[in-house]
Amino acid sequence: MAKKILPIAAMEKLLKKAGAARISLSAKEAMREILEDIGEEIGEKAIRLAKHSKRKTIKKEDIKEAAR
Amino acid sequence: MAKKILPIAAMEKLLKKAGAARISLSAKEAMREILEDIGEEIGEKAIRLAKHSKRKTIKKEDIKEAAR
Numbered sequence: 482m483a484k485k486i487l488p489i490a491a492m493e494k495l496l497k498k499a500g501a502a503r504i505s506l507s508a509k510e511a512m513r514e515i516l517e518d519i520g521e522e523i524g525e526k527a528i529r530l531a532k533h534s535k536r537k538t539i540k541k542e543d544i545k546e547a548a549r
Numbered sequence: 550m551a552k553k554i555l556p557i558a559a560m561e562k563l564l565k566k567a568g569a570a571r572i573s574l575s576a577k578e579a580m581r582e583i584l585e586d587i588g589e590e591i592g593e594k595a596i597r598l599a600k601h602s603k604r605k606t607i608k609k610e611d612i613k614e615a616a617r
Binding site for chain 2: 484486487488491492494495496498499500501502503504505507508510511512515516517519520521522523524525527528531537538539540541543544545548
């Protein structure tokens with residue numbers, strides 16, 4: 482789902498860091514959408530894990546466990 | 550690896566979108582690191598796919614295939 486939260490410029494930086502020379506705009510947009518979807522999934526799982534531990538605050542360990 | 554390319558505020562937005570009420574700073578930092586690592590991995594694979602297709606420009610289809 483399109484959330485458009487991550488900046489397109491950051492997608493370009495990540496792809497250049499990976500070694501890309503030229504990147505189309507739609508490739509950056511696809512990257513943003515994929516990372517946002519993954520991020521939302523991790524977030525939802527992390528929230529369940531925090532609730533499971535009777536906490537209201539999402540902590541680092543929730544994120545790390547959710548991403549496993 | 551710490552790249553610090555994605556904004557922390559965007560991590561907060563993604564986590565709130567997922568339904569989080571309170572999020573520790575280190576949770577946002579962990580989220581950033583995980584998404585950056587995934588992004589770099591997708592980027593590296595996308596670059597190989599573009600080269601495989603004898604292209605220098607990373608296109609949307611490279612990103613999508615790399616993320617499968």
